[in-house]
Each structure stands twice: as C-alpha cells, then as structure tokens.
Amino acid sequence: MDVSNHTILSRKKEKAAKALLWTAVLLTLAILLGIILYIMVRGFVSRQEKSYFVSPFLEETLKSEETGEYAMKIIVHRQVKISDLTMEDLRTIYTKSRAENWGHYSMQDKRITALAPSRNTPLGKAAETLIAGPEGGFGSYVAYLEDDEEMIRRIAEDPAGIGIIEADTPVTNRKVKVVPVRRIVVAVHPSVKEIIDNRQLSVITEKELKLVLSGDITDWKDLGGHDRPIRLIRPPEAWGLDELVSPSDIPAADSPEDFFRMITDLPDSLGLCFYDDAAAGGLSILEVSRREVKGNLTLSFLLEPPARSGKWGGISTIILNTLFLILFTLLFAAPAGVLAAIYLVEYAKQGPLVSLLRRGTETLAGVPSIIFGLFGNIFFVNTLGLGIGFISSTLTVTMMILPTIIRTSEEALKAVPLSYREGSLALGASKLQTTFKVVLPAAVPGILTGLILALGRVVGETAVLLYTLGSNYELVRGPSSSARVLSLHLYFLFSEAISFDRAFATGAILVFIILLVNYSTTRLIGRAGRMSG
Amino acid sequence: MEEQPSKFRIKDLDLFYGDNQALKDVTLEVRSHRVTALIGPSGCGKSTFIRTLNRMNDLIDHVRITGDVLYEGVNIYADYDVIELRKRIGMVFQKPNPFPMSIYENIAYGPKIHGITSKSLLDDLVENSLKAAALWEEVSDRLHKPALGLSGGQQQRLCIARVLAVEPDVVLMDEPTSALDPISTSRIEELIFELKKKYTIIIVTHNMQQAGRVSDTTAFFLNGVVVEYGDTEKIFFNPEDSRTEAYISGRFG
Numbered sequence: 001m002d003v004s005n006h007t008i009l010s011r012k013k014e015k016a017a018k019a020l021l022w023t024a025v026l027l028t029l030a031i032l033l034g035i036i037l038y039i040m041v042r043g044f045v046s047r048q049e050k051s052y053f054v055s056p057f058l059e060e061t062l063k064s065e066e067t068g069e070y071a072m073k074i075i076v077h078r079q080v081k082i083s084d085l086t087m088e089d090l091r092t093i094y095t096k097s098r099a100e101n102w103g104h105y106s107m108q109d110k111r112i113t114a115l116a117p118s119r120n121t122p123l124g125k126a127a128e129t130l131i132a133g134p135e136g137g138f139g140s141y142v143a144y145l146e147d148d149e150e151m152i153r154r155i156a157e158d159p160a161g162i163g164i165i166e167a168d169t170p171v172t173n174r175k176v177k178v179v180p181v182r183r184i185v186v187a188v189h190p191s192v193k194e195i196i197d198n199r200q201l202s203v204i205t206e207k208e209l210k211l212v213l214s215g216d217i218t219d220w221k222d223l224g225g226h227d228r229p230i231r232l233i234r235p236p237e238a239w240g241l242d243e244l245v246s247p248s249d250i251p252a253a254d255s256p257e258d259f260f261r262m263i264t265d266l267p268d269s270l271g272l273c274f275y276d277d278a279a280a281g282g283l284s285i286l287e288v289s290r291r292e293v294k295g296n297l298t299l300s301f302l303l304e305p306p307a308r309s310g311k312w313g314g315i316s317t318i319i320l321n322t323l324f325l326i327l328f329t330l331l332f333a334a335p336a337g338v339l340a341a342i343y344l345v346e347y348a349k350q351g352p353l354v355s356l357l358r359r360g361t362e363t364l365a366g367v368p369s370i371i372f373g374l375f376g377n378i379f380f381v382n383t384l385g386l387g388i389g390f391i392s393s394t395l396t397v398t399m400m401i402l403p404t405i406i407r408t409s410e411e412a413l414k415a416v417p418l419s420y421r422e423g424s425l426a427l428g429a430s431k432l433q434t435t436f437k438v439v440l441p442a443a444v445p446g447i448l449t450g451l452i453l454a455l456g457r458v459v460g461e462t463a464v465l466l467y468t469l470g471s472n473y474e475l476v477r478g479p480s481s482s483a484r485v486l487s488l489h490l491y492f493l494f495s496e497a498i499s500f501d502r503a504f505a506t507g508a509i510l511v512f513i514i515l516l517v518n519y520s521t522t523r524l525i526g527r528a529g530r531m532s533g
Numbered sequence: 534m535e536e537q538p539s540k541f542r543i544k545d546l547d548l549f550y551g552d553n554q555a556l557k558d559v560t561l562e563v564r565s566h567r568v569t570a571l572i573g574p575s576g577c578g579k580s581t582f583i584r585t586l587n588r589m590n591d592l593i594d595h596v597r598i599t600g601d602v603l604y605e606g607v608n609i610y611a612d613y614d615v616i617e618l619r620k621r622i623g624m625v626f627q628k629p630n631p632f633p634m635s636i637y638e639n640i641a642y643g644p645k646i647h648g649i650t651s652k653s654l655l656d657d658l659v660e661n662s663l664k665a666a667a668l669w670e671e672v673s674d675r676l677h678k679p680a681l682g683l684s685g686g687q688q689q690r691l692c693i694a695r696v697l698a699v700e701p702d703v704v705l706m707d708e709p710t711s712a713l714d715p716i717s718t719s720r721i722e723e724l725i726f727e728l729k730k731k732y733t734i735i736i737v738t739h740n741m742q743q744a745g746r747v748s749d750t751t752a753f754f755l756n757g758v759v760v761e762y763g764d765t766e767k768i769f770f771n772p773e774d775s776r777t778e779a780y781i782s783g784r785f786g
C-alpha cells in the first residue's frame with residue numbers, strides 16, 4: 001500500500017513528540033523521586049564521618065599496670081543509646097562535680113546517675129585510678145555501692161545509670177548492657193605531623209589505620225603525609241595490644257618506657273598505646289576518623305520532648321504543637337471561609353462589589369506569607385496586644401489561609417450544577433435549605449480539597465510563625481504561650497546549625513504528615529464522592 | 534370533556550428578559566386532570582411559559598412579568614406563597630437531575646423539607662412515589678445506593694417520583710424525554726397516562742408523535758405568541774392557522 005509523504009511526516013512528528021513527552025515525564029519523575037528519597041534517607045539514617053583522639057578499637061575489659069589484676073567493665077541501662085564510650089567521655093562522666101547529662105553522648109536529655117564500686121574495695125580503688133587518672137578522683141555526685149550484684153540491680157532500675165563492675169561478673173539482667181570503651185590511641189613521632197606544602201597529616205581513617213597495622217600500607221605518602229616509610233612499632237607485651245599489629249619483622253618495645261622512647265626518638269614511627277599514657281608522655285597523636293551510621297528518625301525521636309533547643313531529645317511536643325495549630329486554624333478558617341464562599345456564590349448579587357471582593361481574595365491568596373507575618377506581628381501581637389504566642393499565630397495563619405479556602409470553596413460551589421438547585425427549589429425548598437442540603441453536600445469534595453491545600457500551607461508555614469509564634473519548644477499551655485511547630489523547628493535546627501541530622505529527621509516527619517493528610521483526604525473525598533456516582 | 538374545571542387561567546401574560554420579550558399576550562386556560570402539551574419551534578418560549586407557572590423564572594435576574602396567572606382562581610404572582618406554590622406545582626426538567634444522594638434520600642428530600650420526620654411515614658411515601666413512577670420494581674433492593682448510578686430513564690422516573698412524593702396537584706414537565714432512548718421514552722409516556730388520573734399535567738415536547746399520543750389539549754407557540762390552542766385532535770388534524778399546519782407537517786421548527 002502507498003503511504004503518502006505527508007502521512008510519513010506526521011508519523012515522524014508524532015514519534016518525536018512522544019519521545020519529548022516521555023523525556024519530560026521521566027525527568028520530572030526522577031527529580032521528584034530523587035528529592036523525596038534524599039529527604040527520607042537523610043531523615044532516617046545519619047551517616048557521619050567523625051574523628052576522635054582514640055582509635056575505633058573497642059575494649060570491653062579495662063585494666064592497666066596500676067590496677068594490677070583488677071580488670072573491670074562498664075555497664076549502662078539498656079535505654080542509654082550509646083554503642084561505646086571514649087576514655088575521655090568516661091573520665092568526664094565520673095570526674096565532674098555536678099551530674100553530667102547523657103545528652104552529650106547519646107542526645108537523650110537525662111541526668112547521668114554515675115555509680116562506682118566502694119573505695120574500700122580493691123576494685124573501687126583500681127577503678128578510680130584507671131578512670132579518673134593518676135591525679136584526679138571521682139566527682140562528688142558519684143555514688144558508691146558495695147558489690148557488683150547491687151550495681152547491676154541499681155542500674156537496671158535507673159534508665160540513666162552507668163556503673164563499673166568486675167570484668168568477670170556475668171551480666172544476665174536484660175536491662176543492663178556492657179559498653180565497650182575506646183582508649184587506644186595512635187601515637188606517632190612528631191615528624192609525621194610536620195606541615196609540608198601547607199598540608200598536615202592529622203587524621204587518618206579507620207580503614208587506613210587497619211591497613212597500616214596489617215602491613216598493607218607502608219608509606220606515609222599513602223596517608224597523605226611525607227614520602228617516607230612508616231616505622232611501625234610493636235607495643236610492649238604487657239599492654240596486650242600485640243594482636244592488633246600483624247607484621248612480625250618490626251621493632252618491638254620491651255617495656256612501656258622503651259615504647260615511649262622509641263616513638264619519641266625514631267622518626268616516622270607509629271605505634272598503639274593507651275590514652276592516659278600518651279597524654280602523660282606528651283606523645284604526638286594521630287586522630288582516627290570513623291563512619292558512624294545511626295538511626296536518625298527513631299521512635300524515641302518522635303516520643304521524647306526536645307531539650308537544649310532541639311539538640312537533644314526528640315520532637316514530641318513539636319508534633320503536638322503542629323497538630324494544635326492545624327486544628328485551631330482550621331476551626332477558625334474553615335467555617336468562616338466556607339460561609340463567605342456560600343454568601344459570594346449563592347446570595348450576593350453578582351455586581352462590581354462582588355467582583356472587587358473576588359479580585360481581592362484572589363490577590364490575598366497569592367500574597368507572600370511574610371507579609372501576613374508582618375501584618376500579624378503589627379496587628380495581633382502589638383496593636384491588639386495579644387503578644388507573641390499561640391493565639392496571635394493562629395489568627396494570623398487563619399487570615400493567611402482564608403482567601404485560599406474562600407477561593408476553592410467558591411469554585412467548588414460554582415461547580416455544582418444549576419439543575420440541582422432548580423430541582424430542589426422546584427420541590428418547594430427554600431434557598432437556605434437548597435444551599436445547605438443539596439448544594440453544600442455536593443460541593444464537599446471540592447471544599448475538602450481546598451481545606452487540604454490550606455492545611456498544607458499551615459504545615460509548611462515558617463515566615464508567619466517566626467513573627468507571631470516565637471520559638472519555645474515546649475508544649476503550648478495556653479493561648480498566649482509561645483511555641484514551635486515542625487517547620488519552625490526545622491528552621492531553627494538549620495539556621496542555628498544545631499543539627500542537620502535532626503533537621504532532616506524533622507523534615508521527613510513533615511513530608512510524612514503531608515502524605516498522611518493527602519492520603520486521608522483522598523479517602524474522605526472518595527467516600528463523599530461515592531454518592532455522586 | 535368540556536365540563537372539566539380550569540386549573541390555570543392565564544390572561545395577557547407578557548414576559549421580558551431585560552428588553553427582550555419572550556412571551557406576548559399569552560391567554561390560556563389549562564383544564565384540570567388533563568394533559569396539556571406545549572409545542573413549537575426552538576426558542577418560541579415554551580420553557581419560559583411553563584416556568585412562569587411555578588415561578589421558576591423568579592430565579593433569573595432582569596425578568597419582568599405582566600398579566601395574570603391564576604391558579605385555582607388565585608393570582609400566583611400576587612397572592613400566593615412561592616414555597617406553597619411549588620409544593621402544589623411540581624416540575625420535571627429536561628435533563629434528569631437527581632441529587633447526588635441515595636435513591637431513598639432523593640425521594641424523601643421533598644417531604645423532609647416540608648416537615649415530615651417520621652421514618653415510617655417517609656418509608657411509605659418513598660415506596661408509594663416510586664410505585665407511582667413505575668420505578669419501585671427496579672430499585673426496591675437498592676434504595677440506599679447512589680441515585681446517579683441509575684440509567685437515564687430510571688433517573689427521570691426517579692425525578693418524577695421525587696415530585697410525586699411532595700403530593701402535588703400539577704406536574705410540569707419540560708421535555709422530560711428529550712434526553713432518553715425510545716424505550717425509556719415510551720415508559721415515561723405510559724406513566725404520564727397513568728398520572729393523568731390524579732394530576733394535571735403540562736408537558737413541553739418537541740416530539741409531535743408524543744404530543745399526539747399523550748395530550749388532550751395542545752398549545753402551539755410561535756415567537757412567544759400562542760398561535761393556536763385546542764383539543765389535540767383538532768390541532769393535529771384540523772388546524773385553523775396555516776402556521777400550525779406548517780409546523781405540524783414539519784415544514785419548519
């Protein structure tokens with residue numbers, strides 16, 4: 001069959017158009033999915049590269065030359081969200097004069113209950129020497145207990161408890177866990193940290209350290225340092241660190257003194273020793289970084305109230321504040337907006353006044369929210385003297401979303417066929433009955449969509465709330481109490497650089513709330529719409 | 534037939550949409566318990582006329598009416614409450630317009646707004662109206678399903694049932710079958726035949742056969758004027774006016 005040139009051309013055009021469309025669709029999808037996925041991933045897991053003085057090697061059993069045969073381990077209540085502690089942390093916890101807060105270590109806002117074995121026991125003496133160091137003693141808030149059994153029992157009862165028991169004592173209580181301690185440092189000869197070409201080697205990664213200790217990296221250049229071989233030194237047997245260092249053909253220290261001497265005398269040397277000894281010997285230390293992957297958006301993040309501006313704790317009160325704000329603004333704005341729309345569509349004489357009103361609401365619906373913030377701050381907060389707080393912000397946000405609600409409700413009402421109104425009026429129904437029994441129910445899906453749109457604006461609003469709601473992160477207690485909602489909290493976490501992880505976790509929750517709201521309205525609209533076929 | 538009392542008496546009715554006159558000097562008498570058909574070409578004012586009878590034109594801005602419309606001797610534009618009037622004079626529209634509610638709610642709507650709250654009374658009314666509209670058999674098992682799920686013909690009968698539930702005296706029908714298929718149309722025509730025993734019916738139609746089949750009296754409208762009015766048989770077979778004859782025989786309209 002003959003196909004005319006024109007047909008071929010239009011086929012080609014069709015194909016090209018299709019290809020273009022598909023590219024556009026795929027691009028949009030990719031961007032959308034990319035953004036959501038990124039927020040979700042960052043919201044749910046925190047991945048950080050953190051460098052420490054101490055290396056990532058964990059020790060459950062702690063002992064030293066001074067403590068002799070008394071080895072010990074550290075236990076905490078299971079709810080304390082730490083996987084290990086550095087020797088430095090441990091020292092701070094036990095030597096502070098006032099109770100330290102877990103927030104610094106696990107971001108849980110609770111005062112630490114530090115327990116130690118009685119100073120009369122050999123274990124108690126050994127623990128104090130080991131943990132507080134040769135000079136200092138334990139802080140005055142540390143409580144002392146007689147034996148390990150009591151220690152375990154007390155810690156099981158106290159969700160903020162930390163204690164010290166003998167290394168051999170088994171821990172069978174499921175509420176108590178043993179926390180490994182990191183106290184091994186990488187000591188190097190000072191020459192290693194010399195600045196060359198404006199660069200200084202001061203941090204290596206966990207992976208690099210392992211390769212050095214296994215003998216796979218042998219030159220400082222591979223770690224970003226000088227082009228000289230690494231002189232690995234075997235720590236003295238007494239420290240029990242030999243198995244961490246694999247190569248056998250390396251210089252070995254006979255005693256701790258020997259080790260310190262070798263590290264300080266031999267250029268390009270590297271060896272493992274304990275934090276205390278390194279500090280006492282004034283050794284140069286290479287920091288080690290490790291990648292820490294943790295759950296970010298956890299259940300406790302949702303359930304705990306925030307502390308220290310949101311640095312610690314969770315966002316429970318903030319979620320509740322957000323729900324309150326939504327609830328109250330809708331309580332004010334929904335009836336007012338829908339009634340106004342009913343008046344405009346059903347009752348008002350369609351003249352220049354109404355069209356002016358309509359133009360006005362349209363303009364207001366598009367006005368940037370910061371202008372409403374300005375208005376709310378000047379009018380509600382200052383002129384009316386309501387002050388920064390829940391009521392001012394609720395009223396301002398109501399003003400902000402009212403135009404949107406009026407506009408969408410108007411459209412929904414206008415979309416109701418005239419024939420419904422005629423049918424009802426012809427049956428002898430009054431205008432009021434017709435409006436509320438026939439027209440309004442038929443417009444419900446559209447009105448709901450508008451309310452959801454408005455709700456989305458409330459959830460995402462920051463500018464208005466900044467000037468009317470304040471920044472208190474506690475639960476709202478009354479109309480004039482200052483508060484924080486999710487978007488505002490996110491703003492503060494971000495702008496005050498409190499925590500990006502927490503900002504993302506909060507963001508993920510915001511996205512979830514929007515998803516949930518959208519989903520439930522779709523269901524609601526579906527149910528309302530089912531009667532209309 | 535001549536002895537039937539008149540239901541409506543329309544005298545010198547003029548209707549203006551703004552400056553545009555849609556009805557001119559209409560003078561008619563509508564007999565009780567008869568079917569009166571209004572025929573005429575598109576735009577001649579049939580709908581406008583039928584809507585003056587239950588004051589539906591009140592809804593439109595800029596409408597001006599002069600002349601008298603007497604319903605049972607009372608001037609509906611002067612001495613009648615519009616809600617009361619519409620209760621007595623029901624209307625079925627060209628396009629079926631059931632409300633987006635269940636079948637039951639559609640029928641119960643009218644009685645409810647007129648103050649009937651008793652469940653059993655409403656149940657009875659719904660059943661009787663649906664039976665009177667010959668729809669009961671088809672929908673008795675799905676009364677609480679959405680009315681918009683019915684077919685077009687069923688929807689139109691539902692609209693008739695909805696009107697009957699208010700217990701009217703007159704039923705106005707503006708091209709009730711123009712949106713329906715032939716089978717639904719004939720069912721509605723049969724229904725009109727039945728309803729005539731209890732109600733006075735005024736029906737607008739474009740379908741000459743339909744007018745011939747269902748009506749007793751016919752009024753022929755042209756450009757807002759009633760050209761000829763009388764027994765259907767006479768209008769169809771022995772028209773006085775040449776324009777009526779031309780229209781009936783299909784030369785214009």
Ligand SMILES: Nc1ncnc2c1ncn2[C@@H]1O[C@H](COP(=O)(O)OP(=O)(O)OP(=O)(O)O)[C@@H](O)[C@H]1O
Pocket residue numbers: 550553555573574575576577578579580581582593
């Ligand atoms: N709401 C209105 N405003 C202004 N003019 C109108 C309005 N409704 C009808 N008209 C005019 O009045 C005249 C009569 O209209 P009407 O609807 O009564 O005609 P009809 O006989 O019912 O026509 P059809 O058979 O097409 O339904 C027409 O010229 C129409 O344009």
Ligand SMILES: [Mg+2]
Pocket residue numbers: 579580581707
């Ligand atoms: Mg018409």
